[in-house]
Amino acid sequence: MLPPRSTELPGRKKAWKPKTKTGCITCRSRRIKCDEEKPHCKRCTSTGRRCDGYGALTLTAQTQQIIISPTNTSLASAMNGLQLNSAQEQEAFHFYQYRSVGEISGLYDKQFWEVQVLQAAQASAAVRHAVISLASLHRKFITGRMPVVPDDTSDKYLRFAWQQSNSAIRELLQSPTQTTIADKIHLMTCCLLFHCIACIQGHQSTAFDHLRSGLKFMREVDQEIAAGCPVSQQNLAALRSLRYIFVDMDTQARTILNEKGQLEWEPFPKCDLAVSPEPFKDFQDARFYFEATYAELQRVSIEVAQTPLQEAEQVEKILQTLSDTRTQYQRGTVLLNEFLQKVPRVTRQDEEAVISILLLHKYYGIIMWTRPRFDGTQVIADVDVDEEAPELEELLDLASQLIHAPSTHTLAPESLPEDYYPSTQAHERSKSAKPALTNPVFSSGTRVLCALWMISCRAGDMELRRKAIAMMLDCPRREGVWDSVIAGRIAWETMRFEETATNGNYQEILDRTPSPHGAETPPIDKTNRISVINIEYVGARVARVEFRSNKHCKQGEKGVFRYMSW
Known part of the structure; x- marks a missing residue:
């Protein structure tokens, strides 16, 4: 000046x-x-x-442009105690604090990502390097066009991120045996960060591996505490936050795992999410209440699906559990209505918080009341789609508000699933590629993608499906292992199969002529309904997807397979 x-x-x-x-x-x-x-x-x-x-940085012009209206953080001076060895590391940490924390945490887990992760980074070099790697990848992620970063070795930010990730792994390998609860909390934090890093890279199998490792460490710590191992209040607080996130990510993962993966997956983690009849104090309370209710329902559904019940006593217990979870959900609905009447809706963030919790509540409600249906021996997955129609329309409206997509947005005429994700590099190079409505978002805990997926696969109204699929494809986002573009492509293939099948038999893609966009389509025959979708990851960014109709399942046949890459 x-x-x-x-x-x-x-x-x-x-x-x-x-x-x-x-x-x-x-x-x-x-x-x-x-x-x-x-x-x-x-x-x-x-x-x-x-x-x-x-600690205080001079940011590059590019970073200043990326960080839009940064909010104050409670740990703005946290970097003063960190051993950051270069301006690049400092800049990555600054980006993590002012951009990554807000986006990754969404509306719920900010205390963990903003405070506890940075505290762990001060105590653990491995955590520090992993945070820097995640921030560098996230910076590249939000400036792209797809919900993964390319494997581009010429990009300096990606090279730096990979170097930091390798440094974190090297620190873990070189550190002495880590046996205390505090050590395992740092290891769980590393697993969580590595899981996010793999997700941003689109390396699904690796992401599942890191999540499994974190769940194993959580189980070990629970066993040690149960055996009388002393634990400090600070470590208990850290464990509580980690447990919420791991339970949430475990729930997400189970919705994608194929039949074999479900059988081989880790035991259900100790939930320990308190479901209290007390009024909700904040959005976090409300979220935990419904997450805990759904987690119990999911556990019962998977157990029944994997092990058919034989004893009358077992059947009675399952029926009682299903009844209890629905009663619990109804009580939560009353508490939520009382809480929302007191919530101010002054800022955009206030309004989005309300929409987010309403979407979560609506999504779990549809699952709670339309499935699982239990006939005494097994779960009945098939539901009356007309019964859900009004609820799915409301769910789509909430999702479109959260991702800032026009409620009328739908698939473009003559477009095909193959237009999306031919490969990340090809999409980036293509001048004719359709621009996304929004920049890619990496978040957790919102359930937006789960909601859009439910609509795109279960709605009886084909136009409602097309809108949900278009939002997943044109508003790229990643929520843990959920990739909106891959989910959108699979849902689109599902819809095409169901629209063009004859008596449960599917022709080749080139022979199919799906109904024109906007055209009124006849109801889909139940025989043609895709009831099972199995995803098998056969490469770093390649999956083999099996589509099995009700007819396939009834006759014990394999379904139709498609390979997808990203």
Whole structure:
């Protein structure tokens, strides 16, 4: 900034030069030149002063452009205690604090991502490197066009992210045996960060592996605590936050796992989500209430599906559990209505928080009341789609508000599933590729994709399906292992199969002529309904998807297979 003008200019003027802002915090506060030695400048250490490091950054123009209206963070000074060895590491950490935390946490888990992760990064070099890697990948992710980052070795941000990820792994391998509960909390945090890193890269199998590792560590800690191992209040608080996130991610993962994967997956983690009859204090309370209710319903459904019941006592217990979860959901509905009447809706964030919890409530409600239906020996997955129609329309409206998509948005005429995700690189290079409505979003816990998936596969109204599929494809987002574009493509293939099948038999794609967009389509015969979709990951970014109709399942036949890559 130029010095103020003066009517008098006495004596010799000092030439103005722009001040640099890359010196250490101590030298800048003393207004003296810093030699910028890392990690601590000699100007401070030679005079016996404490060098406070280089916490405040000068960001590149690109990062300043990406970070739009950053909000204040409760740990704005957290980097002062971190050993960040380069400007690139500092910038990545700054990006994590001011952009990644808000997006990844969504509306619920901000305390963990904003506070506990940074506290763990101060104590663990592995966590610190993993956070930097995640932030660097996230920065690349939100500037792209698809919900994965390309495997581009020429990109400096991606190379830096991979280097940091490797450094985190190296720190874990070189560290002494980690046996305390505090050690395992850091390991679980690393597993969670590695899981997110793999998700952003589109490496689904690797993401599942990291999630499994975290669930195993959680189980070990629970066993140690049950055996009387002492644990501090700080560690208990950290475990509580980690448990919420791992239970949520476990629930997400089970909705994608194929039949074999379900059998081989980890045991259900200890939920420990308190379902209290007390009024909700915040959105987090409301979310945990409905998550816990659904987690119990999911556990029962999977157990019954995997092990047919034989004893009358078992049947009675299952029926009672299903009844209890529905009663619990109804009580939660009353609590939610009372809570929302008191919530101010002043800012856009306030309104989105309300829409988000309403979507979560509506999504679980549809599952709660339309399935699972239990005939005494097994779960009946088939439901009357007309029964759900009004509920699915409301769910779509809530989802469109959250992702800022027009409620009228639908699939373009003459478009095909193959137009999306031919490969990440090809899509990036293609000048004719259809631009997305929004930049890619990486988040957790919102259930937007689960809601759109439900609509796209279960709605009896084909136009409602097309709208849900279009929103997944044109508003790219990733929620854990859920990829909106892959989900949209699978849902689109499902709809095409069901529309064009004859008596449960499917022709080749080239022979099919689905109904024109907007055209009134006859109801789909139950025989043609796709009731099972199995996804098998056969490569880093390749999946083999099996579509099995009711006829296939009834006759014990294999379904139709399609390969998809991203």
